[in-house]
Amino acid sequence: MGENVAVIGTGYVGLVTGACFAEIGHKVICVDKDQLKIKRLAEAQIPIYEPGLQRMVAEQLEHGRLAFTCHLPKAVEASDIVYIAVGTPSLDNGEVDLSQVKEVVTQIAEAIERASSYRIVVIKSTVPVGTARRMEQMIREGAPSANFAVVANPEFLREGSALHDTFHMDRIVIGCSNTEAGERIGRLHEPFGAPVLYTDRESAELVKYASNAFLAAKISFINEMAHVCDKVGADIELVARGMGMDRRIGSHFLQAGIGYGGSCFPKDTKAQLRIAEDVDYDFKILRSVIEVNALQRERFVHTIERALGGSVKSKRVAVMGLTFKPNTDDLRDAPALDIISSLVDKGAEVRAYDPVALSKAAPLLPQARLVEDPYEALQGADAMIITTEWDTVKALDYTRVKGLLAHPIVIDGRNCFPVERMERLGFRYVSVGRPGSAVEGNA
Ligand SMILES: NC(=O)c1ccc[n+]([C@@H]2O[C@H](COP(=O)([O-])OP(=O)(O)OC[C@H]3O[C@@H](n4cnc5c(N)ncnc54)[C@H](O)[C@@H]3O)[C@@H](O)[C@H]2O)c1
Numbered sequence: 215m216g217e218n219v220a221v222i223g224t225g226y227v228g229l230v231t232g233a234c235f236a237e238i239g240h241k242v243i244c245v246d247k248d249q250l251k252i253k254r255l256a257e258a259q260i261p262i263y264e265p266g267l268q269r270m271v272a273e274q275l276e277h278g279r280l281a282f283t284c285h286l287p288k289a290v291e292a293s294d295i296v297y298i299a300v301g302t303p304s305l306d307n308g309e310v311d312l313s314q315v316k317e318v319v320t321q322i323a324e325a326i327e328r329a330s331s332y333r334i335v336v337i338k339s340t341v342p343v344g345t346a347r348r349m350e351q352m353i354r355e356g357a358p359s360a361n362f363a364v365v366a367n368p369e370f371l372r373e374g375s376a377l378h379d380t381f382h383m384d385r386i387v388i389g390c391s392n393t394e395a396g397e398r399i400g401r402l403h404e405p406f407g408a409p410v411l412y413t414d415r416e417s418a419e420l421v422k423y424a425s426n427a428f429l430a431a432k433i434s435f436i437n438e439m440a441h442v443c444d445k446v447g448a449d450i451e452l453v454a455r456g457m458g459m460d461r462r463i464g465s466h467f468l469q470a471g472i473g474y475g476g477s478c479f480p481k482d483t484k485a486q487l488r489i490a491e492d493v494d495y496d497f498k499i500l501r502s503v504i505e506v507n508a509l510q511r512e513r514f515v516h517t518i519e520r521a522l523g524g525s526v527k528s529k530r531v532a533v534m535g536l537t538f539k540p541n542t543d544d545l546r547d548a549p550a551l552d553i554i555s556s557l558v559d560k561g562a563e564v565r566a567y568d569p570v571a572l573s574k575a576a577p578l579l580p581q582a583r584l585v586e587d588p589y590e591a592l593q594g595a596d597a598m599i600i601t602t603e604w605d606t607v608k609a610l611d612y613t614r615v616k617g618l619l620a621h622p623i624v625i626d627g628r629n630c631f632p633v634e635r636m637e638r639l640g641f642r643y644v645s646v647g648r649p650g651s652a653v654e655g656n657a
């Protein structure tokens with residue numbers, strides 16, 4: 215049976231959640247305080263690049279199963295289940311900024327009090343352990359006579375494959391203190407066909423941070439192994455493949471490169487570290503994971519310097535890819551941004567290409583020339599630098615690329631090509647952790 219669901223916050227998570235719930239037959243109202251965004255969404259104009267999402271939103275709007283509003287109280291009144299999917303960014307000290315969550319919880323409490331019928335409030339935003347319990351207290355204080363339950367239901371989708379991830383979830387984690395409310399949230403998800411794990415709310419909140427921290431650890435581990443490979447002449451791709459064939463390890467998240475970025479791993483690893491510190495626990499592994507990831511960007515800049523004879527001063531470089539990974543236009547904590555800033559500080563002239571994020575990147579990169587045509591970026595450059603493994607970058611005509619570059623040097627932070635292929639084409643090819651493509655000198 216379809217439920218009436220309100221989703222508060224129309225960022226990646228809110229929008230994908232709302233559209234997918236509508237797709238499986240629920241009636242969904244998405245709420246945001248950004249009026250312009252809501253006006254555009256109501257016309258099926260999507261502010262993010264996410265394959266398939268625009269079409270799904272347009273179809274669900276047409277079917278009348280999806281609506282958009284700025285009016286939170288009305289949406290809560292019209293719904294039995296209220297999802298919170300607002301942002302939880304990092305503060306400078308690594309702590310999670312819960313101001314967006316607190317703001318909506320206050321408004322939800324007022325609306326529930328007025329509605330005077332049962333509501334399930336679900337926190338989907340990534341929040342520190344204990345937040346669901348504190349939300350319940352906040353709502354109780356703001357709505358003393360309300361009948362409600364608070365459930366923790368963290369989100370595990372990845373940007374760029376968000377719809378696929380939602381329809382092929384490995385698991386749904388539902389943290390609740392009230393079994394009936396938890397089971398209703400389980401039934402809400404039934405059409406997705408994923409296994410459900412019911413937990414207490416604190417454990418559900420921690421599953422989210424633990425999962426991101428563990429995946430980030432896999433990445434930092436393989437990046438450290440890549441440095442060892444460079445020094446001993448082994449091939450990180452083969453090492454990762456050999457490790458991944460062991461089902462206890464698994465083959466995912468063992469791609470060496472320039473480190474993780476994005477809106478989640480950097481902030482969530484810092485938040486988990488902070489959560490541990492708050493209970494007087496020094497989470498040593500996680501501290502190293504974060505440190506290694508920061509170093510990875512610096513090391514890549516040193517690799518570029520060494521490949522260009524020791525300095526990038528007055529060198530022109532073409533940077534391919536700005537987003538933190540392909541198939542998204544999200545630039546939050548994208549490694550390319552730090553790498554470009556550092557190259558510019560060291561005196562390089564940077565031209566950068568990205569297939570979808572140039573307009574979002576323009577205010578963030580005033581020091582670089584942003585170009586829509588990758589070949590224009592490469593014309594006369596001293597080196598090509600690959601920072602995001604976009605298909606459009608991998609599919610360039612590399613014979614033409616070689617002809618355009620002033621020096622045939624490709625420094626690939628994402629190991630896009632077999633070393634032999636690039637050598638055959640006549641490039642000096644520098645990549646991560648592979649024999650024949652390391653650059654001399656210490657990392
Ligand atoms: N982005 C991802 O891939 C991803 C995946 C899993 C989990 N998460 C988590 O999900 C949460 C949301 O992430 P996101 O990337 O979608 O966030 P976002 O910052 O892109 O979007 C948040 C939205 O909430 C809106 N908002 C803020 N305050 C509001 C209010 N008072 N009323 C109505 N709307 C309000 C903002 O206008 C914005 O549109 C975060 O906790 C994040 O850690 C994100």
Ligand SMILES: O=c1ccn([C@@H]2O[C@H](COP(=O)(O)OP(=O)(O)O[C@H]3O[C@H](CO)[C@@H](O)[C@H](O)[C@H]3O)[C@@H](O)[C@H]2O)c(=O)[nH]1
Pocket residue numbers: 340369370371372373374426429433466467468469470471472473474475476477478479482538539
């Ligand atoms: O083997 C790998 C895999 C990923 N990355 C990098 O890691 C970052 C994150 O990638 P990915 O996890 O695919 O993207 P996100 O969209 O940030 O998704 C992560 O963060 C989300 C927000 O919490 C979670 O919901 C997802 O489960 C989790 O994968 C990117 O910079 C990737 O380039 C690597 O360097 N090597």
